[in-house]
Amino acid sequence: MRFRAQLAALAARFKQELVFYRALLAHPDTPWLAKALLWLALGYLVLPFDLIPDFIPVIGQIDELVILPLLVYLALKVTPIAVRQSCRAQI
Template structure:
């Protein structure tokens, strides 16, 4: 697979994941704790400062790669599987082509 195709695939997957988290947050049966964790993940991404400053070698750049997925993972752990499946099917590629 060529580099441009890989980037297109990655961008498509990212759009799909963002739509999933948006649908999950909007779902009425999503627990408040999961919604708060999703907001924390988003807030940490757009926050102008970090818990670990970026000028600290390696660790400073990797904190977003650890903290944000951890918050998303915790949000998934407290969200019922039925809600996750409903949101996932809502944003599946087949559903978006209809």
């Protein structure tokens, strides 16, 4: 039962983060570069082609674990703190 509660908490946190990034994309003061990086991360996640093909063992699957967080991190770095706080307050 403890594992189920942890999984539910993780799912709730994931949902909050999705709402945050949606609010960040919709905010008028979010820089265009941050919006472009977030859209690029979403596109990289959804589209079927990768920089490193998935049929290459290990690194083919790990590239998503490196590239996606890097794009999101860079988007958050170029976004002003006030905009991030405003979006967090909307959640």
